[in-house]
Amino acid sequence: MPEKQHPRLKMIVVGYDGSAAAERALARAADIAEAVSAHLTLVSVTASAHVPVSVSAFEPATVLVPPAAASLARGGTLPVPEYQPEPPGTEPQELARRHLEQARMSLASRGVEADYVVEVGDPVERLLDVADRRDADLIVVGSRERGFLERLLGHPVDQAVARRADRDVLLVH
Numbered sequence: 001m002p003e004k005q006h007p008r009l010k011m012i013v014v015g016y017d018g019s020a021a022a023e024r025a026l027a028r029a030a031d032i033a034e035a036v037s038a039h040l041t042l043v044s045v046t047a048s049a050h051v052p053v054s055v056s057a058f059e060p061a062t063v064l065v066p067p068a069a070a071s072l073a074r075g076g077t078l079p080v081p082e083y084q085p086e087p088p089g090t091e092p093q094e095l096a097r098r099h100l101e102q103a104r105m106s107l108a109s110r111g112v113e114a115d116y117v118v119e120v121g122d123p124v125e126r127l128l129d130v131a132d133r134r135d136a137d138l139i140v141v142g143s144r145e146r147g148f149l150e151r152l153l154g155h156p157v158d159q160a161v162a163r164r165a166d167r168d169v170l171l172v173h
Contacts, residue, residue: 013136018099021142025172029140040114044096045123124160143171
């Protein structure tokens, strides 16, 4: 009997907010992407009362690595980029861009192709929308321990994504 073929994993969407849980999710997604030659799309979502939910800003697919990144391979450190204030009204998007720049730095030494997307709105809705638009095979999000009040007051993004997604979701603890 012929062996069953499994579909190839080509696109992985990662929710990224700069937190320790997001860093763990990014590392796991990068490991998977390297192992199966998949492409990563990192999504940072910010909520803003000033910008309509339908607005999105796509970052270029090129990875910007400062010249000092070469020192990473030799155990050096990278300088923290200086903050350049954005015009009024762009603060939430600037924070999301900073998160993605942090993710770029984390991926700088890895052989992974990645796109970086800034979205504005509800994190669950925007992450699922990007996964749909990119026809993702897998969504990866970080998960963390929550206290009683957090569990009582709201549904965490990781659980809502897992519950509502129509594709595989990896929750990284």
